[in-house]
Amino acid sequence: MSIFGWHVGAFGGVEVMNWRELPPLVPGRGQLLVRVHASGINFAETRMRAGTYSGQELPFVMGMESAGVVEAIGPGVTGHAVGDRVFGRARGSHATHVLFDADHALPLPNNIDFVQGAAIPVGWLTAWHALVTIGRARAGERVLIEAIASSVGSAALQIAKWQGAWVAGTASRDDKCERACAAGADAAYNYKTADLAARVMHDTGGHGIDVGLMTIGEETAASLFASMAYEGRIVMYGSTGGRQVCFSLNIGTRNLQLLAMSISTSSRFLPETMQSFRKVAVPGFANGTFRAVVDKVLPMSALAEAHAMVDSRSHYGKIVLVNDL
Numbered sequence: 615m616s617i618f619g620w621h622v623g624a625f626g627g628v629e630v631m632n633w634r635e636l637p638p639l640v641p642g643r644g645q646l647l648v649r650v651h652a653s654g655i656n657f658a659e660t661r662m663r664a665g666t667y668s669g670q671e672l673p674f675v676m677g678m679e680s681a682g683v684v685e686a687i688g689p690g691v692t693g694h695a696v697g698d699r700v701f702g703r704a705r706g707s708h709a710t711h712v713l714f715d716a717d718h719a720l721p722l723p724n725n726i727d728f729v730q731g732a733a734i735p736v737g738w739l740t741a742w743h744a745l746v747t748i749g750r751a752r753a754g755e756r757v758l759i760e761a762i763a764s765s766v767g768s769a770a771l772q773i774a775k776w777q778g779a780w781v782a783g784t785a786s787r788d789d790k791c792e793r794a795c796a797a798g799a800d801a802a803y804n805y806k807t808a809d810l811a812a813r814v815m816h817d818t819g820g821h822g823i824d825v826g827l828m829t830i831g832e833e834t835a836a837s838l839f840a841s842m843a844y845e846g847r848i849v850m851y852g853s854t855g856g857r858q859v860c861f862s863l864n865i866g867t868r869n870l871q872l873l874a875m876s877i878s879t880s881s882r883f884l885p886e887t888m889q890s891f892r893k894v895a896v897p898g899f900a901n902g903t904f905r906a907v908v909d910k911v912l913p914m915s916a917l918a919e920a921h922a923m924v925d926s927r928s929h930y931g932k933i934v935l936v937n938d939l
């Protein structure tokens with residue numbers, strides 16, 4: 615069996631990604647070999663390719679998530695069988711085949727297609743970890759989602775509404791704000807043009823935000839801090855707009871909590887987030903409570919086009935590649 619994938623041997627522009635034959639993949643202990651039908655695109659991948667993603671080593675195969683069919687099973691794996699449809703996070707997913715850690719493989723419900731399955735893992739698990747495990751948003755609280763049009767943001771909107779929160783989002787363009795409101799947000803603010811704190815205080819009757827999802831960082835941190843309610847929790851999971859954030863320690867007198875997270879390194883991810891996601895969110899996709907927002911489906915061969923869309927910040931939700939190669 616030949617295995618091909620988008621290989622990167624040097625950091626740089628889209629030209630460093632080459633579709634080429636890869637060494638055979640043999641599932642080790644606790645692993646599954648999965649034939650990839652579809653694979654989602656993530657912001658982090660453009661940084662991995664460029665060499666600005668911390669910890670990324672060379673060489674590597676692009677892709678962080680996929681949906682497909684189990685072709686072989688390594689020793690010690692229970693609960694999975696050859697032929698099962700699965701989805702989840704797996705490095706090297708922009709390929710014909712990928713190895714999944716069985717702990718991270720979720721059963722793909724029969725009524726969910728591979729494109730939906732590939733659109734869920736990274737975005738939804740990040741948003742679930744932020745809102746359910748770390749932020750613990752409760753019914754009636756006010757949640758603010760930075761970059762609500764991102765794949766994590768579009769997932770967070772559905773999760774926070776399901777939790778019973780009042781939900782607002784931010785975006786850099788009015789059309790993204792309109793789309794977020796059409797998708798159920800109670801308010802959305804263009805952070806390039808609006809006075810965020812003033813708008814939030816007006817729309818929450820002077821209360822402010824109980825749970826703020828911070829993903830832009832430097833560019834918008836001051837306005838996010840100013841928008842928070844007393845006792846509010848900021849959950850930081852990204853820094854697309856810069857990492858050097860300066861803030862006043864008056865967050866102490868306001869009793870603000872600043873919580874930082876990464877699903878790749880959190881010790882709470884597997885025992886708490888994956889477990890509750892399996893039990894609650896996966897059935898939610900099967901019964902229509904949740905649905906990943908897919909902006910565009912492209913062939914696997916169009917990876918460079920997908921990266922250009924991420925760079926242009928034009929998408930709303932997820933870009934998904936389907937295997938045509």
Ligand SMILES: NC(=O)c1ccc[n+]([C@@H]2O[C@H](COP(=O)([O-])OP(=O)(O)OC[C@H]3O[C@@H](n4cnc5c(N)ncnc54)[C@H](OP(=O)(O)O)[C@@H]3O)[C@@H](O)[C@H]2O)c1
Pocket residue numbers: 655656657658736737740761762763764765766767784785786787790829830850851852853854855856875876877878924927928929931
């Ligand atoms: N901590 C974790 O475990 C974890 C896991 C997964 C993802 N993440 C992070 O979550 C964030 C969203 O990821 P995603 O894959 O959902 O992203 P995405 O769909 O590609 O969307 C990213 C959005 O970020 C906004 N943005 C703000 N400043 C930007 C800048 N300087 N350059 C580019 N985009 C900028 C843009 O929306 P606007 O133009 O509307 O601002 C852009 O569309 C990223 O920061 C990612 O690293 C963290």
